[in-house]
Amino acid sequence: MSAPLLKLTGVTKRFGGLTAVNEVSTHVDAGEIVSIIGPNGAGKTTLFNMISGVLPPTEGRIELEGRDLARVAPHDYVRHGIGRTFQNLALFKHGTVVDNILVGRHWRMKTSLVEAVFHFGRPRREEIAARERAEEIIEFLEIETIRDKVVGTLSYGQQKRVELGRALATDPKLLLLDEIVAGMNQEETEDIARFILDIRDELGVSILMIEHDMHLVMDISDRVHALNFGATITEGRPAEVQAHPGVIEAYLGAKAAAARAEPAPLLKARAG
Numbered sequence: 001m002s003a004p005l006l007k008l009t010g011v012t013k014r015f016g017g018l019t020a021v022n023e024v025s026t027h028v029d030a031g032e033i034v035s036i037i038g039p040n041g042a043g044k045t046t047l048f049n050m051i052s053g054v055l056p057p058t059e060g061r062i063e064l065e066g067r068d069l070a071r072v073a074p075h076d077y078v079r080h081g082i083g084r085t086f087q088n089l090a091l092f093k094h095g096t097v098v099d100n101i102l103v104g105r106h107w108r109m110k111t112s113l114v115e116a117v118f119h120f121g122r123p124r125r126e127e128i129a130a131r132e133r134a135e136e137i138i139e140f141l142e143i144e145t146i147r148d149k150v151v152g153t154l155s156y157g158q159q160k161r162v163e164l165g166r167a168l169a170t171d172p173k174l175l176l177l178d179e180i181v182a183g184m185n186q187e188e189t190e191d192i193a194r195f196i197l198d199i200r201d202e203l204g205v206s207i208l209m210i211e212h213d214m215h216l217v218m219d220i221s222d223r224v225h226a227l228n229f230g231a232t233i234t235e236g237r238p239a240e241v242q243a244h245p246g247v248i249e250a251y252l253g254a255k256a257a258a259a260r261a262e263p264a265p266l267l268k269a270r271a272g
């Protein structure tokens with residue numbers, strides 16, 4: 001049997017005395033959409049940061065197609081096939097849509113500085129191929145009408161789509177989506193859900209996403225991994241995970257803690 005696309009074994013991250021991620025083991029097979037859920041502070045972003053090379057694990061092993069990523073330099077994760085979007089938009093606001101998507105392409109290009117400066121054969125060929133790929137992605141994401149617009153002038157939903165385009169331009173095998181629909185309205189969320197499924201089905205890219213939108217998680221995930229306080233509560237099919245007592249308790253517990261942190265309505269009214 002071939003190795004899973006992504007495999008995590010006993011992955012742990014400690015920040016001083018705080019264990020943000022505690023011995024998490026999971027995997028993503030080729031062609032899967034897997035979601036990571038959990039209340040605020042559960043360790044989801046820290047886990048993503050380790051998978052995308054932003055942070056080294058304190059313990060444990062992360063493998064992509066059987067290759068230990070500890071041996072890969074952080075800036076080479078993209079070239080090995082891990083693409084990512086960020087929780088907060090990380091686009092070049094003054095650049096156009098095309099410029100931003102080309103940036104993703106350049107992250108994975110091989111042209112050396114000397115070649116680029118003297119404009120030898122490979123950079124030109126690579127540049128033409130990069131532009132062609134950017135246009136394919138623009139068409140795929142249905143953003144042709146805004147291709148020359150400056151990103152900072154676009155709606156939040158459109159900007160998120162551009163960020164998705166930039167991640168796709170790196171030709172990932174595995175795409176990490178960090179709360180991609182946060183702040184979107186229902187129509188924008190439905191569009192993104194459709195694109196995620198198309199990315200998997202038409203482009204053959206596997207997806208690992210952190211998501212708070214439970215409708216999206218339940219609708220499109222093949223598998224869900226639930227975390228709380230850095231540790232795995234359970235993993236399984238969406239409906240099983242949603243009904244798991246530990247998951248319900250984690251979310252209710254988080255809600256109760258948030259409610260305790262809020263002043264009682266009467267006190268709030270008086271204070272106001």
Ligand SMILES: Nc1ncnc2c1ncn2[C@@H]1O[C@H](COP(=O)(O)OP(=O)(O)OP(=O)(O)O)[C@@H](O)[C@H]1O
Pocket residue numbers: 015018019020038039040041042043044045046047
């Ligand atoms: N660089 C850091 N230094 C110290 N502690 C950190 C650091 N990054 C995260 N933490 C802590 O690790 C824990 C997990 O945080 P993380 O951001 O991974 O959670 P999360 O599940 O992504 O939360 P959210 O849903 O709010 O984004 C939290 O207690 C957080 O305060």
